[in-house]
Amino acid sequence: MRDQEPSPAASERRLSTKEAAELLGVKPETVYAYVSRGQLSSRRAPGGRGSTFDAREVEALARRNRREGGGSPGPAGELSVRTRLTLIEEDRYYFRGVDATELAARYSYEEVAEWLWTGTSRPGATFTAPEASVAVARRAVDALPEHAGPTDRLRVAVTAAAAADPLRFDLSEDTVLATARLLIPTLVEALPPKAYAGKDGSLAERLWGRLSHRDPDEASLRALDTALALLVDHDLAASTLAVRVAASARAHAYAAVSAGLGVIEGPLHGAASGHAHRMLLDVLDQDSAVPVVAEELRAGRRVPGLGHRIYTGEDPRARALFALLEEVPRAAPALAAARDVVATAARHAPLHANVDLALAVLTASSGMSATAGETIFAVSRTAGWIAHALEEYGERPLRMRPSGLYAGPRPPRPLPE
Template sequence: MDNEGDARHLTTAEVASRLDIKPETVYAYVSRGLLTKIPASGRRGSLFLEDEVTRLARGRRHGGDRRTTMDDIASTISSIEDDQLYYRGRNVADLVTTHPVESVASLLWTGELASPPQQFTAPAEILRTTRAAVGALGGSVRLTDRMRVAVTVASASDQLRFDLSAQGVLRTARILLAVEVDCLSATPQDSGTLAQRLGPSLADHAVPAVLLDSTLTLLADHGLAISTVAARVAASARVHPYGIVSAGLGALDSQYHGAASTVAYRFLDDAIADPLDAASERLRLGGGLPGFGHLIYRTTDPRAELLLTMLRSVPAATPALTAIDTITDQLGAPHTAVPNIDLALAVLMHAYRMRPDAGETIFAIARTIGWIAHTLEEYGEPPMRFRPNRIHAP
């Protein structure tokens, strides 16, 4: 144990022992903002404040028959350190400009970047069935609702959906992503990358595939977000991948999660016309500024920073970016004034005059990749491990 002034510090091993968790779970706690990692001067490893560990230990529920809680999940899929996002230990900032999202999906699923990337397609019969079902919904239905229907119908059409082997899950994953993308457009494309096939569904004119591809990569996974928790709980019960993605899509359909970019898009509508008036009105109503601040990142959302940097070279994004710059310059408070990925998605939508629900559609397709990665990881754990410690009679 180390001392620095009056503060007492614990090593990773000591934290793991105090909390009765694996050492790798300690770093999962860091990624979720539950613990603060302190660099150990002159030695390898990290240190943690004993007071912070003690408070966390008090908040955790222990018992003789303790079941797994979300805080106990040690995932190797993604991590956040020093306001940087990593997939399997690789900085997303490096992946986003060098590898297509299909290769990044392979990295998240298998630990290896696929080269060349595999095209994601679905059997013709499954596509015909899903397109017929989605086509019956009418043109006013949201894109994410179309996806939900398509996933359910594709599941009923796939006799191999109960193949839960690693290869079976990978096969289903490629079908799922193809179905989600190809069911959205009235004139679907059956070939090309996911980004190339997705673009026509989001706007009436061309959206650069490279920009969409980068956005999909940035959104593919983000640790134990609420929709990923839903997916992992379903996977713990050995639900097949179609059902797991349906669980994720259900949890995603919230103003606090998947639909947050739509809220930011509408706020940006007002901010482009008058940035400070729009911000003032939101603050007056007490709801905070849509698209600003994040629960995990302390100084910057790296996903937003990367996407906004790309958009600064797009002339049509200038009005939205100017509005954001004006607001951040005036607010000054670092944490609450930092644009997050939802606001960056809203800028992308405004720059290319996309549908108001385009952001949540991109989010859902991208996060499907992450849900599959967590499915594969959860299938390797004991089944039905997420249960309450105590069951109270009604």
């Protein structure tokens, strides 16, 4: 039943719960959560039937929510957070208003990261880690068992680097940016090398030597660098939201990155390219995508590397990376296998290839393991996580605090025996 509203005084207009919820754009339960957090005051309606709210308080809270963008519901009731970093629109995406695929085509990963962090261009930007930080991280990573996965190694490296940094609690922009420029190469150089991997050259060159035994040709190295640049950010993906929650609680940059790494390992996020990698190897082994795709569908699984919940058309990241892989001679078999998968699956559902399939072509054709795509994704996305942490540090603390909608038995209940 609708709350009863008292006759307002000339200087005070009262709103019912339903009216307050409509003005705030939330459910009635959320209005009471605002009351419990002290953001709204309420008054019982005459006869004790429901509550009323000061219209001026409700309007002020609605304005604040729109301005801060934190904790406000977005489309279809999803959480919406105001950001100046990435826009995804009409099957394209933009970093600070610039087409991200064009940035990745013209600039290195390090230069794209700098653009995302600062909105200014830093031609020739390179990231270099101090030897002491790398040594601490490498010792920690080397202590892990051989079966440890790439995200295990990166998480341990982040924790070790944090412990070695006495300035990690300084959340000023300059210090966080300095941390980012040191942390990313530390993560790369802490990984065990598969071939000679020095400290010189671009980040992509240093990462290659930790992912493949083969020497990279120019086209392959360019594809890896572009993949890093394309994956640097993608709005509020699950791992990025975790980073912003940590930053909202004023966790330092290393801890915020650790929060992202804790989420990225899931099979529906950073590890997705590994499934696509194994599928491509199966297609190459059987010389046909038909039995492989059939087995995925028979098992009730989605075909890896196809479709995207945001892009209704083609994933722009996949399109850009596939174009570069066309220039890599030894990628031809994996590219053909990927096309076979798309064509075969189209008989079941017309889905486009996503970036996980393109990343799988890169890793499968470069002598890398199935987990290499996860490493590439995590190293790349670290720059985006830092950008989001920086943005969140400038917002009201602890704003990323939604309220649970309790669905259990109503109290009071007797103590359990």
